[in-house]
Every structure is written in C-alpha cells, then in structure tokens.
Amino acid sequence: MASNDDQKTLVFYCEHLLFNMLQFYTQESEQLKFDGHVLHLASHVHPSKLARVDNRQLPCRLLKNKSTSSVLMKCGTDSVSLFSVSPAAERLRHILGEDDNTPTPTIFTEMDTLQNEGGEIEWKESARWVKFEEKVEEGGERWSKPHVSTLTLHSLFELRTCLQTGSILLDLEGYSLPQIVDEIVDRQIADGLIPPDLKEKISFVLLRKHRHQTKKPIHRSLADIGKSSSAASSEFVRQAQSRSMNDISDTPSTDQLKNKFMKKIPRDAEASNVLVGEVDFLDKPFVSFVRLAQATTLGGLTEVPVPTRFLFILLGPQGKTKSYNEIGRAIATLMVDDLFSDVAYKARDREDLIAGVDEFLDEVIVLPPGEWDPKIRIEPPKKVPSAEMRKSVLNLNELGQMNGSAGGAAGGEDTEFPAPHELGEELKFTGRFAGGLWLDIKRKAPWICSDIYDGFHIQSISAVVFIYLGCITNAITFGGLLGDATDNYQGVMESFLGTALAGTVFCAFSGQPLIILSSTGPILIFEKLLYEFSKSNGIDYMELRLWIGIHSCLQCFLLVVTDASYIIKYMTRFTEEGFSSLISFIFISDAIKKMDTYHKITPVCSSQPDYITSYKCECIAPDQGESANPFLYFLYFNLTDMDWSQLSKKECVNYGGTLVGNSCKYVPDLALMSFILFFGTYSMTVSLKKFKFSRYFPTTLRKLISDFAIFMSIMSFVGLDMLMGLDTPKLIVPTEVKPTRPDRGWLVMPFGKNPWWWYVASFVPALLVTILIFMDQQISAVIVNRKENKLKKGCGYHLDLFWVGVLMAACSFMGLPWYVAATVISIAHIDSLKMESESSAPGEQPQFLGVREQRLTGIMVFVLTGLSVFLAPVLQYIPMPVLYGVFLYMGVASLSGIQFWERIKLYLMPPKHQPDFSFLRHVPLRRVHLFTLVQIVCLAVLWILKSTFLAIIFPVMILGLMVVRKLLDLMFSQHDLAWLDDILPDKDKKTKEDDKKKKRNKKAAEPESDEEVRKMLTKF
C-alpha cells in the first residue's frame, strides 16, 4: 500500500534505528552527501587524524561499510569514518528552520470515539489534551485528573504505519464538516484505498452527532452499560435512510460557548480533532490526516468553540477498539507536543510528518515494564523541558549528542557548577560621584505610576492587615522597652509616631518599597547604653542624640555618594543566612520569653481546690498613725465605715492598705489562658497557611484562607478571649498625641545644653550607629532582593541608604527612635504579596510569577500605624499573647526558606531519607555537615555576644561572619562552596578559568574552533 519511496525511507529508518550502534553526530553542521543521505563527521574522530587528512591533501574515497552503516573516508593509508545523520532530523531541521519567527498556535486536542448507544451511533468525547491528557472516566462521568500520556511503543509504531498508508490532506480548503468529509472520502476513493460504494456509509458515520463530556448524560442502567462498547452495528443503512445524513450543526451550540473550560485554553489556540472508531463494513482501516488551510469552527465537533485546524480519522474493522484508542491517544499526544505540532503546521508532505514521528520516537523516555505499573497515572511534573530548547537542539544539529545525554535522564550528569550567584547591576561600583544613587533614581523613576496602581488587589488588603499587626506589635514592644531604657524620653507614643513617619516616607520614596522599617534590637541596646552614659556624665541625652543623628546622617550621605554599598557584593549566602537566622531566632526567643514573663507575673495557683477556704487575699486597713498622706488620712476618717475588704487590689494599695493572704500572689487561669491563646494563634496560623495545599474547597477560597490566615487566627482567638472574659494582658495603644514624658516637646533643639565639643565628639558614636545602620539595612535589602523573589522593578541600595540617612536626622530632631530595615517583617511582607500564575493548562503547575511590587501596601501600613492612636477602642481587645503567637509564626516562617535550616535538618535524617537537594548530589555529606557545623558555631557565638553588652557591635560581628566565610576558602574546595554557598567575587574569575580548563581537558577530542573544521570540510 505504501509507495515505493516510503519503503525506501522506511528501510533506511530501520537501519538507522537498529544498526546505529555508536553513531554519534558531530556538532558541526557542514553537509556531505553520499548515496542521497547527508553525512556528518563522527564525533569520535580524533582531530589529530582529521588534521592529517587535511594537511596531506590526498585524494580521498568514500566507502560504505555495510555492517556498521558508516561511511569510511579513506585518504591514503589513513581513514576517517563518517556517519549518516537520520533523514528525519535532516528533514525537520529543514522545515523548522525555514521561518522560525512565526510562532505556531497552541493546539487543543479532543479525541472522540464512535459509540453505539442503544442503536444510535454517535461520537463521544473520550479524552482531551491541552498539554496533558484528561480522560473521560466512563463510569464516573467526569474528567480524570490531568496526567502524562503514557503510550506504548506499539501504538506509536502503528501510528507511524497509519500515517504511511493513510491519506494525508495538507492545507485543505474547508468551511464545513460535510464538505471536508466529502473531500476526505473522495481522496481515499481516488487513491484506491476504499471502494466507491462505501462513500455513503463512511460519510454517514463521520457526520454523526458529537456528545461532549459537558452534556448531562442520560441515566444509564446496568443493562445499558453492556451495550455501550459494542461496535456500531449494521443498522447503518437503515438509519441513514430514516434520518438526516448530517447530525452536526454548523454553528457552535450554547453548550460549547458556555463551556468554562475555555478559560484554560490559550486565546490563540486551534483545535485538532481525533476521531477513532470501529465499523463493521470495513475490511481494512480508513486513515486520514487533514490539515485545513484555515482554522475553521466546525459546528459541534469540538467541546469548546475553538477553530479546528487538524483532523485525524481512523475507522477500522471490528475487534480492535483498544488498539484504535491507543493509536488515537498517540496522535493526540503528538499533536500537543511542541515540536511535532510545529512539524504538523509546517509539513510539506507525508514524509515530513513521519520524520516528526521519528524525531519524537528518538526523544521518548522509556520506563522498564518490571519497574513501573502502566496503570499508574503519572502526575504532571513541576517543570518540563521547554520546546525552544528541544528545537534549538535540532537546529544546532547536536542531535546525536543530545540524544545520548537525554538518556542521561535519571542517570545523567548535571553541570559541575551551579548557576552563579547574581547580585545585579545595582551594586556595581560606578566610580562617579553619587553614580549609584543616580542610577537608582533612573531605575526606579519609570515605575512611579505602576508602583501605585499595582497595589489595587485583594491580596494587598490581607498583606496590609498582616504587616500592620506586625508593625504595631513591634512598635509597642520596642516602644515599651525604649521607654524603660530611656526613662520615657522615648516611649510607646514616640515609637508609634516615628514608625508611621519613617515608614511612610521610606515606602513612598525609597528604592525598595517592600522593605519595612522598624526599630531593631541593636539600636535599642545602643540607646540604652547612650542614655546611661549621658545620665551618669550629666550630659543632655536628647541633644547628644540629635548630634549623633546628624553625624550619622552625613556619614550615610558619604556612603551613598561613594557607592560604598557595593561591598555588600562580598556577602555570600553564608553571611546572609547567618544574619537572617539569627534575627529569626531572636524573634522566636523573644516571643517565648515574653510568654514566660506572663507565666511569672501570673503564676498558676497550685492549690488543692478543697482548701479554697484557706486561700484569700484581704485588704488590711493601714495603721492609723502610719498614714502619712493627709488626703488619705482625711479619707480614712471620713469613711470610717468604709469596708476595706471591698477595695480592689489596686485601690487597697493606693489607699495605703496592706494585702494579706496566700492567694494574693496568684492570678488564677491567666497563665494557662495566655498559653492557650499564644500557642493556639500560632498553630491555627500554621494550619491555615498550610490549608492552601489541602484538597478541600476551590483554589480561590483556599488561597483566600491562606492569605488571611493570620487575620483569621487573630480574630478567632480575640473572640475566644472575649468569650472567656479573662483579664489577659491586652494591647495598650496610646490614645492622645503627646510625648510620653511631659517635660519634653516635639522638637529637640541642637544647641544650648551640652558643651560645644560634644557636637564634634559625637562623630565617634555616630560612626558606630552608621555601621550598624548600613549593615542592618543593606543585609535586609539583599535578602529582600534575592533572585528567588523574582523582583522585576529593580532595587536601589544607594537610594534606600539615602532615605534612611534623611530619616535619621529627622527623627533625631523630633526625638523619635531611629529606624532601619527589619528583616523578618520585610520577608513577611514579600511573602504576603507573592503572585502565582492563575490560568494554565490543566495539570501544569502554577508558576511563581513574582511579587506584587508597589508602594501602596507599605504606605497603608504606616498610615494605619499612625492612625492607630485613634483605633485604640478596637485594638484594646487584642490580647498580647495572641500577638506573640503571630511573632512566633513570623520567626518560624522566615526560617523555613533558609537553606541553612534545611541543612540542619539533614543531621537528623539518615542519608536514604534525605531530600534530593542538588548540593547533596555534588558535595559529600560530611562536607555538608562540616559546613553546617561552622555556621552553627558562628551563630552560637553571635547569640552569646548578642546577649551581652557587646550587642552594640552587632554589625561588626556581621563583618566577622564575612571574615569567617573568607577563611572557609581554605577549608573547602571552590567546588563545594559553589554548591553550598556562593563563590566570592574575586574567586569568581578563577573558577571560570578552572571551568574552561576542564572543558578543554574533557573535550580534547573535539576540534578547537568551528571555523577550522568548516574550512577543512569544505575542501572535499
């Protein structure tokens, strides 16, 4: 049946497929022709040999070696073997290379099978493909989950034969299904493939109604099921007489138009319809592959109103439904294959299509039958190789080589070095005055508008609520601590206002508005030491602080104009992780410490309930003579009949009474309740965040629940707290805008209180503050700007530092605390703004697209913080333990993304259970453990230092980390460090050289440059 030409190609193909032992193609694309086939230089040919051939200019003969199908090039006594490339690849390179600039549409494939439902013949949708296969579950009347189409080698070879023997109609002008069917059948008759008297029967079958999965099925009884799969009976003719020839309407039905599945199909998609079925009037299969000249909507043919471009029809004799279905699945899978669909669009003839199948066969991955159960539906992988890569491989003619390496599959070797760590051009040293700052402004300016309107999204609300709560908790905590440390020179009020002011300004104008400013531990410690120093030396604290602020601001400006931030480049993952885990641990330990405090303040009453009678706390009236307070004295006499026992604890103490009794020191229930609130908030947040990955509820709802997890947990436990009515410690927000300490105003005067030389001397402590701020700010910025976050709008280290400097000065003048980037809250901010792709082909994993980069959420958070003074009536219901639960969550969540943390977990896992981290594939476990141990030791040292007064030199300690990292270069090979950490910038070059050298070593057998070989080959 196949033409003689087909046969020839086929035999050749066979030879190629079966005899191509040791055929490897060179990377050169120069063509040599022999016996009609293009020949390529075998890659194992030693260049030295080639060179010799080239130099001698001997007459060469080409000899075909039958046993190996290679071609021997004999030049004198030397010989070089050449191999023929498969004609399939050759063809594909030709047709795909033609006009690569017009991208082909995405193909949606629907497979319909012929069903005989109660004597009525119809086409029933049985599977569909956008990228992965979805099958109609026959009994379940539902779509299966999208899965990878597992095919049999058998069905692929059968399909190949189908394409060889069937009729191929390319660029058929078609406007309606009946006309197309006519053309197909006529062509088959013309080719002598079917007798003319079958025309009516075949047309009748092909024009039957198509039932799609969307249609409500008729209820079928058990008895019906038996019939469903029997073949279309010989009632054909009778039916044909009694009913219209064509069941299919020309226009799409409402079912089609309403189909929600349309959302999942890309807009430019075209359909390919696969129709397979068995009929009893055929002796041999009727196969037709049609490509329409124009994609046309063919009435009710397709489930969705997508225009049809391709049609594959397979009708065959009875008894082989399964085999037909498999062939249908094979062509459908091919049609959605990126490479084959390109071929299908551009094929000029039958051979091109067959070349496409061959190429597909060459790339398939094979699972051994004994190691895999074919019944398992394979879930779509997270990532598939891109079509571009596969095509480029073809174009570069690295085919043979690549096939070999695709085989590397599970066993393949990965690259020796990971992708290098990139910090982007933001940190390049410009060498010009304020060059970095200028670039930062230039980089950020185009985004001004989008920085605002990108913020209008439902997700922003949850982000604002989450970060707002984090911010005010922080403000209250640090405000309280600062108040304690500075005798209320800076208290909760100052903390609120300062946070609001600094945050708003920074979010509005900075280079990276996703960074959240906050008071931080080191600054707190500095203020504490400074206040103690000025108090003991009789120096005015506020004025001294102002001058430090001014100096520090100027120093920051100096760092900005000199592009000093570029040294951050030297900070590798080691330093970054050390810093951020330390901050996370501080968060966690602070939250737990706070809870412990509550436990101490409100001890659990360990009394026996039976002895409750002996527990009391009474207010005893003070001895009259001892009462020195005349007001109280008067009150006492005025209220001689006053029942002291009716006074509350506070009143009793106020009026000078004494609390006597063994229950005075106990506060029942509060400690346990606080624990329940604290732990409950934490666990509920964790569970709700995880809920996104559960199977329940639609994705949107789950995402919403996960986004609002913290808000919902807070609300729930505030509710529980109110329900229990216990006097748990609540959030206390100042309600009036006035300085915490009555003897200070809102503006600090720079002169007058301290001797003049202090104005100069404050340069020294300012230097410490500057280092502290610089390190804290820029490390947080590096963490926020990590490549994993896929930020698109760029960042501005210099611009950020500039604004931090400005705010330093401003806050100093107003006597507000100093602010710097807070790592944990900034990470939480980014996490709450993450975007994922929504509509994608069924089974494709949603891709992390990036972060909603905008200034709106940040500004909102800080405006709200400022307004919190007026929100006090609402906020006062929030118990502090709930907020500490949120803190604990933040700390733990920010740990989870850190590789260091993953490596710590490895200590507890036996090697065989360890996850398949790429660094574990390349670095011996003991080296990994050693590296982790170094980090743990560093962190422990930092932790200990942090707990002492040395905390003030915290930023210097981070510099210390960088030194440790430098020393690691001596302990670990650059190869190991490249996987576990990043290579330091100056080592970068060296490694690349190493890399090159290695490559040279490895591929010594390959010709040095393309040019040479081309020259050489053109001589033949």
Place this chain on the structure above:
Amino acid sequence: MASNDDQKTLVFYCEHLLFNMLQFYTQESEQLKFDGHVLHLASHVHPSKLARVDNRQLPCRLLKNKSTSSVLMKCGTDSVSLFSVSPAAERLRHILGEDDNTPTPTIFTEMDTLQNEGGEIEWKESARWVKFEEKVEEGGERWSKPHVSTLTLHSLFELRTCLQTGSILLDLEGYSLPQIVDEIVDRQIADGLIPPDLKEKISFVLLRKHRHQTKKPIHRSLADIGKSSSAASSEFVRQAQSRSMNDISDTPSTDQLKNKFMKKIPRDAEASNVLVGEVDFLDKPFVSFVRLAQATTLGGLTEVPVPTRFLFILLGPQGKTKSYNEIGRAIATLMVDDLFSDVAYKARDREDLIAGVDEFLDEVIVLPPGEWDPKIRIEPPKKVPSAEMRKSVLNLNELGQMNGSAGGAAGGEDTEFPAPHELGEELKFTGRFAGGLWLDIKRKAPWICSDIYDGFHIQSISAVVFIYLGCITNAITFGGLLGDATDNYQGVMESFLGTALAGTVFCAFSGQPLIILSSTGPILIFEKLLYEFSKSNGIDYMELRLWIGIHSCLQCFLLVVTDASYIIKYMTRFTEEGFSSLISFIFISDAIKKMDTYHKITPVCSSQPDYITSYKCECIAPDQGESANPFLYFLYFNLTDMDWSQLSKKECVNYGGTLVGNSCKYVPDLALMSFILFFGTYSMTVSLKKFKFSRYFPTTLRKLISDFAIFMSIMSFVGLDMLMGLDTPKLIVPTEVKPTRPDRGWLVMPFGKNPWWWYVASFVPALLVTILIFMDQQISAVIVNRKENKLKKGCGYHLDLFWVGVLMAACSFMGLPWYVAATVISIAHIDSLKMESESSAPGEQPQFLGVREQRLTGIMVFVLTGLSVFLAPVLQYIPMPVLYGVFLYMGVASLSGIQFWERIKLYLMPPKHQPDFSFLRHVPLRRVHLFTLVQIVCLAVLWILKSTFLAIIFPVMILGLMVVRKLLDLMFSQHDLAWLDDILPDKDKKTKEDDKKKKRNKKAAEPESDEEVRKMLTKF
C-alpha cells in the same frame, strides 16, 4: 558482522514492529505454520465467518499479503485473515515454558565504569540495581535514592545491536576473573572481532582494580575533578609493564564482607556485572555477554560477596562515554527485569537474548518528551506488575491482546466490576448441628502453639500498654456509670473484675482472640432500664438479671448450633460502616462531653485579678441550735476555739458549716489545665503516630516512636500534670477486692427472692439482650476480620458467640456486668499489631504483611486489668483528661480507615482535587454523593434514637440499616453499588450473569468454546 540468519530475523522483526498495524492474536494457541513462522488466528475474525469456513469444508489457500504482512486464508469466496506472531514471543514461550518449576535466582546488578584517576586506571562503581536503580552521586560520594531506570529508546536499540554483533558466551566454565577474561578475549580473537595483538591491552584493562562506593574516597581537590572523566590514556602499556597484570584478588575483601547492603539483597541472589568504558586503542567496540555455568565469587569484582553469574563488557573507542553508560544502564535494567533475567538464565543462543530484548521493547511504557523532564528521577511505584502475570501472559499467548491493553496504560479501562466482597468460608451455612462451631474449632486448633509464641515481640508490649490503658479507662467509665445506674449493685470494682475475667477467658479460647471485650453503651442502657423496672416493681434485680443471663446464654447456644451467624453475610459495607462510624462518633462525643463536664464542675474564674480581694470562700460555723448531730454538737463545744476558717471545704461541709463567698463555685486553672492535657495528649499522639512517615531518624526508631506514641504522650502529659501540681481529676482505681455495695456477695443465688414465673418470663428481656449481643459481637467480628487486615489464622464467629454466651451466664452468677466485643478498641488492637515487611530491595515499598495474630497480648491486657487493683499507687497519677485524649484519638483513628468518611470529605473537595478513588472512576459523582447522603441521614437518625430510651433497641436499628441497604437496590444500579458497597449475596449471581452476558456481547467476535476452534483448526 551479524550472521545472515540474524539479518533475516531482524528484517522480519522490523516488519513486525513497524508494519504490524492491526495485528492482534487470538487467544487460542493452536499453531499454523506458514513461511517458517507460526500463524495465529486474528481475533477480529468473526466467528460466523469461521463457522462458515468450517461447515463448507472448502479447500483453502493461504496467501501472504505483503502490504499488511497478514496471511489471507481463502476458502471459496470467503476469506479469513491470519496473522503471524512475532518470533520473539514465539521463542520466549518456548524457552520459558520448558521448565517453569525451577525459579531463577534474583539478580543483583552492579555497573562499573572505567576511570583514569591521576594516571591510574581503575573500575569505579557507578550504579547498582536490586530492583530499582541506585546511582553513585559523583560529587556527593553517596548513593542516590532508588529510582525507576528511565532509559532512552536509543540505548535499547544500541544494546540490541551490541548483543547482535558482540560475542555471547553462554555457560562458560569460569573460576576466576583472569581465566574468564582470557576466554572472552580469545573468543573475540577467534571470531575475528579484534586483532590478536590487542589481547594483552584488553586483558590489562579488564583486570584493573574495582573501587566500590563503600570505600572511603580520597579527598579530591577541584583540580582533580576535571581529570576524573577523561579516558584511560595511552599509558596502558607502560603501566602494564611496571605493574602486575591483575589487580583483583581472588577472595572477597573485608570491605565486601562487611557491607551492610547485603541485608537488602535476597539470600539466593546472584550478581551480574556490567563493565563499560572507553579506551584509546580500540577502533570499534568490544562487546561481550557472558553467562557462567556456575555462579562464582570473582574476588573484588562485586560490591557485596554475591557470586557472579553474568558479565557484560563494553569497551569502545573514545568520545562516547555517555552513550556507553546508557547502554550499560540498559543492559543492567534488563538484567533485573524479571522476565529478561529468566530469559538470560535459560537462553540457548544469541537469538534468545535478542528475543528477550524485543519482548522487553514490546512491553515498555513511553513518556512523551514534551510532557516529562528526563532529569526527574521517578520514585519507585507502590506496586509493580508481578513477573508471574507478565510471564503467564506470554505462556497463554495472549500477547497481542495484552500488549494492546497494556497500552491501556493510563488510559486503559479497568474492569467493570470490582473484586467481589468475600466473607470467607467461616460464614457458610453448614446445615448440620453445630457444624459451624465444629469447623471453627477445627480451624483454630492447629494454631494453638503459634497463638502463644507469635506474641513474643517488642511490638506486643506497646500494644498491651495501649490496649490496657484503653481497657481500664473503659472499665472505670462504664463502671462509674453502671454504679450510678444500679445504685452500686455493679460498680467500678465489678467492672474491673468482670473485664478481667471475661477478657482473659475470651482471649484464651475464642475464635478471634484479637477482639477485645468490653461493656458497651446499649448494655448499660439495658441495665439502667432493668434496674429501674425491678426497683419500681419490687423485684430483686440481681436474681432477675441472673435469669436473663441464663436465658440469653441458652439463646446464644441455640444461635451457635444452628449456624445462625451466617446471616451476617448479608451485612454489606454500608451496614458495617454505619455501625462503626456510629461507634466512633460515640467515642469522640463521649470524650468531648466528659471534658465539657469538667469545664462545668470546675468553671474558669472570670474575675478581674485586681478584684481578687473581694473573692473569697469562707466557712461559717453553723448556728448552734440547728446542729442536730450530737457528735458535731459535742465537737463544737469541745472545740469552741476551733478556727472554722481553717477548715477545708470538705471538712467544713462535714462539720455542718456553710460555705459563703463568691469564689466557692470556682476552681481556678483546673478547667484550662484539663483542656491542655486533653488536647495535648490527643495532638501529641497524632503527631507521633505521623512521625513514622517523616524523614527524620532511622526507620526502626521512627517505627518504635510511632508504636509507642500513645504511651509516650500519656507519660509526657502525666509528667506535665505532676509538674504543674494542679489537682486535676485523676484515675481512681479500687484498691481492695470487695463488692462495691456492701450488702451483696460475690455469688448471686438463682432462687428464692422472686416469684417462680419470673424465671420463665425473663425469657423475653433475654431475647432483646441476645439480639443486642449477637449484633454487637458479630458486626465487630466482621469489621475485625475484614479482608484488608490480611488475617491468616481464620476466625470463628460461632466459637466467639459460644464463649460470649458462656461468659454471660458466668458474669450473671457473679453479679458482674455483661461483656461483648468493643469495635473501636478491637480495631485499635489490630492497628497496634500490624506487621510490615522489613528487608526489601531499595525503593520497594514495605508491604503490609498482616497482623500479629496471637492470644498473648489480649490475655496480658486483661490479666493486667485484673491486677490493676494493686497498681493503684502508680495509676493514680494519670489524670482523666489525658485518658479522654486517648479516647478521642481512638475514635478519630478508627474513623480514618472508613470509606464512608472519605466520601464525606468529597463533599468539600472540588472534583479536580479529589483523590483518584477507583469508585470515582466508575460511578458518577452525584451518585456517590447521594449514596453518602443516605448514609449520613441513616446515621443521624440512629444518633437521635441512641440519645433517647430507644437506645435499647440499638441492635434492631442495625437490622434497620440492613433494610435500608436492601431498599438502595431500587435507587442505585448494581454497578454503582458494586463499587460503593458490596452486592448482596442473592444479587451476586444475577450480576455475574449480567457480566457474562456482557462479555458475550462484547466478545461476540470470539469463538464460543475453545474446543470448537481447536477442532476446526486441526482440520487444516
């Protein structure tokens, strides 16, 4: 290079593989020969046609149709096509069918590649296979996780060529590697495949040292890595001169012997060694496949001291390492394939091996390149198709058919009906007097000894602790409730002794010793009603109860001797699930209700801590005149100076004082503490149980933690409780053996207290008790004996009922509560005794092997329960909330295995996220939901009834469930019910008939009986 014969086979193979469009083989194995190939009847041949051919007895001609490679059998004007089966399958059927009774050993495959490490050539292990592939992570110096070997089609075809062109040495007599290498090289030289002068070089390379992954690697610097993959250089000869020819010792090294991996390899295993590498002195590949006559340990060749049976050697010219590796992986994967390894053992010549490869190729599953990333390592599946099935397919010659259906792969159709529900022969109606009981005894007798010694296992300890705690908690709870209901005629003491007695006897002698007896809710309600009845009618409760017990016992005996238990057969999953979920819900609600009670008894003090001064509880001395108690009166006067306020709450009440104060009703902290203990125990148990599936710690430790989860949680929270020192309600165990009510003895007399006619009339209430006991006992037994539990020692429904009857009478005589099987605790018992396979090939999932069936744990539990009276000092530290936490866990855990529960969850899941349950593939979702809804309604009705006095007819309600199930036959098709439930026994036949009919319909094309066809075919 290949002989002419090879060529011919190959061409034929090609035709088969590429032209076999529509080749399907009949299921008959009669052979027709044509043109040297065996022909088979095409399955799509219509039987009517065959029949006609048969009847007419026309002379027939066989014609070969070139285009389809089919053979046409022309008989007059009719023609029937016949198809040739592939010679590969033919060959395999022949060699594998020969002696199927000798199982071939398991094969362990090791692949070593040639490395040139610093100028020194050695073989380095690069991967190994037991069943799945484990690769050496080059950089990581570790084994990868076991994964499915994904191969390329390319490498398989190349391997096929290798086997065709290389030398095949079968049954070589080999005793040492040098001798074997000699033979191989000599053969190659003899065959003219290599020139004789290469002998020394090849032998030298093949005898280099083998470095296995177990050896501690030398620390390698970055520079070294570059060299590692470069080919063995031309230093060969120099090296050969300077060093010994043979690096390999004859005896296994200590490294080999010590290798722990040996545990993972089956005892009977033999090794297959794959050696691949590139050398610069060869022009074409050197391939050799060797099968030794006897498996021999070849020194340090293999990682483990497993004797080598197969050797595959591939040395080739430089530049194609990747390709060689892929070919090596392909042969290694084939060697561990069950089918191919059989072929390898039994192959008679080269062609047999090639047929094996072809057969393998025919079965492979193909993944499309665009839908799968070849870099992903596929985790081993939970189940793989068994080798037996694959072989039997071959033997039955259903090859073609099966290939088609294996293609069904992901899209394949499953069977229309699930495997039918089997209840086993235990419930067959024997029709003889006590026939069932006799069979039960006969069935259990052989296990008497193993029932004891199977109990000696560490797991038993945890099971005993777990079940013991459950039992005493149950005993205390029901004891307390019974005491309340019967004015202490039966109290905690009776409950303990009764549980111990009944449990020990039942576990020692019953048919199913895994069942745990306990008091149950319905019995409690019955006793309550009975006591109220006798009290109000002046009848002696104990005597009446004794007679009811006696009657009930006799009725049980009647049920036993009539094999009445067989009606349990009519209970389908619907009834079973309804019953067990109801019991689980009762467990859960009881646990929560109890906690709520604590909350009510010990309310949380919602006071403001500030007003603590106003809270007190004082003991006020009674008014003197009111004191009617002369003793107290005396005491009062005697202790006029007694400080009433020093008295405890209890003392105060005892002495007639009055508690005055607003804090008297509060018990601080206790409610919250109880909640923490309750919820903490539950959550910790759940987490620890789940810990088995985490990645941390070795498997054994994790299993231990999971087994002892309940014990550890109880211990932890008992510890916490002791630490807090709060007076939480504790477990109260009686410490003296005496009846709870002083006025009753340990024996109840049958006569004397009630009128004689009560002795007869008690027959009626006894009937209710009997139904109750029968249903409760047998449903629990059915649940325990579920097929999923893989019980091997059989069960004994009749024997169980017999002993329950005996214990009824015994307990009645002693005035102890009645006992019957408790579902939830019995399930917990089984769960805690589950066994999983331990040593299996890496990557293979541990299989659930069954339950440690024995009598020891049960007996221990109940002996301990009896001894608990003496354990009181220890047990009294256990707070009740902890035990209720355990109860909650038991209830929730027993729900988790129920399909009904899974179906309820489906309500909350959008279809696309629903798990791939097989019933969802076959039954429309709305039918599933409807079925679930019916179950929910039934349960709700049962729940409401249970809460009223109707609880006493609980067993009748279960009968009601069976009626509802019967009615479901009208609502649902048998097909749907078969998937969601089981088919009722009488419907079973009908369905099978339906099934048959369907098959007939479907395979109408197939001949009616084998006999006929055989007759017909032999006529040719």
